[in-house]
Amino acid sequence: MAKFNKLAGKHFLVIGGTKGIGRGVVAGAIEAGARVTLSGSSPASVAAALAEVQAEYPSARVSGLACDLSKDTVEQDLDELFAAAAAAQAIDHVVLTAADPLLTMRVDEITIDKVRRVAHMRLAVPALVGKVAARHLRVSCECSLTLSTGGIADHPSPGWSLIAFMCAGLTGLTRNLALDLKPLRVNAVEPGFVDTPLWESTGFTAEQKNAVFDEWSKKLPTGHIGTVEEVAEAYIYLAKDSNATGEIVKTRGGHNLI
Template sequence: MSLQNQRVVVLGGTSGIGLATARLAADQGATVIVASSNPESVKRALEALPDSASGEAVDLTDSAAVAAFFNGIEPFDHLVFTAGEALTLLEIDSLDLDKARRAFELRYFAALGAVSAAASKIRPGGSVVLTTGAAGDRPGPGWSVAASICGAIDSAVRALALELAPIRVNAVKPGVVRTPLWRGGLDYDETARQLPVQRVGEPEDIASAYVYLMNQPYSTGSIVSVDGGHVLV
């Protein structure tokens, strides 16, 4: 299977997992369009992608900007949403509800808004791949907000798979990955020792799951875990 002659839009596709997914899709022959809120990040991503790629700075929490972005591009085959901010743990006894709402704004509501704006542009046989996380299945102290976002995405995937059929809707559920979103908040070496695979994930590990779901024509409403065995320990 390959993505030859297909068009893939990756929101959050300018760094980390999103950029790795964009690169792998391009390696399989796709024309890639990436978007994120930072113009400099978009510029750097395009330098790392083939000349056929294009990109745009878009505030993904601004529904009007997202609608304008999709109105301005040609029909495409696959939508991938990997956008997120640096992870912040929120203890319940000192919970900052404003921070909690902001976390939901990008990781959940922006994803839902992007699907709404993009659905009519997705060509027959196409798909949506969202991003959830292992925290939804195995949270720790301080993870109530992050785990709730993951649970919301998990449920949305199943509902959207029915509502948007025959467009396929799936999600990838990463564990700990060596990306800027985790930087400064985790001891990678200690985490690696606790995992059955004895290492943390790399963006390329996770990217292969997104590309698998784009290529898999008989999968919808599914969530693929790529967590190094996080939920087992």
């Protein structure tokens, strides 16, 4: 009997699965034989992503659910999302990659409103996903929640104080949830630069993004900017390894070495 196809028949809920890294996780989970529910902010974005995934994987068991995480009703909204996903099949693995555009600024531009805006998606949502996951997932180390942080947690950069604060906070949240929710496993992936729509939604034009990526490609030991297919492997690994909890898996092209 095969010992390593641990995801065959399992059910992934990918929150942020319409685009970018989450979309890579959707593809990786499907290729590993899992059923996938992908979620995004609107019915239109979910329908578009679902149509593309179904065209690429015609026999995949994949469905989509919209859930806008930006509202103050987010806990109730998440509860409904998990319940709707679990109605098709019990959820085994949850991946959170949903992210709003990066809000970078000089320190003199920080305001209480900006702190709250940045914290909603990057602190409140992950904490509430942990709370809601505990209500809906089996109490088992066979089940997992994987959050997303970022290389900025370890590698400061001018203008990124608030995002660095949230990303470093996410590593603490991950480790503590791993104890609070045990034996459910809780881990996080820490990507470095990845070529996703996040850059465009943050306000980079294609030319600006290419200029930044060209510059970093020359500096990074791997010689290229990360792809969603590369980074998605970390999420797939964390779902498979029932011995891993409280871990921050880093996939960042050696950015930390330079």
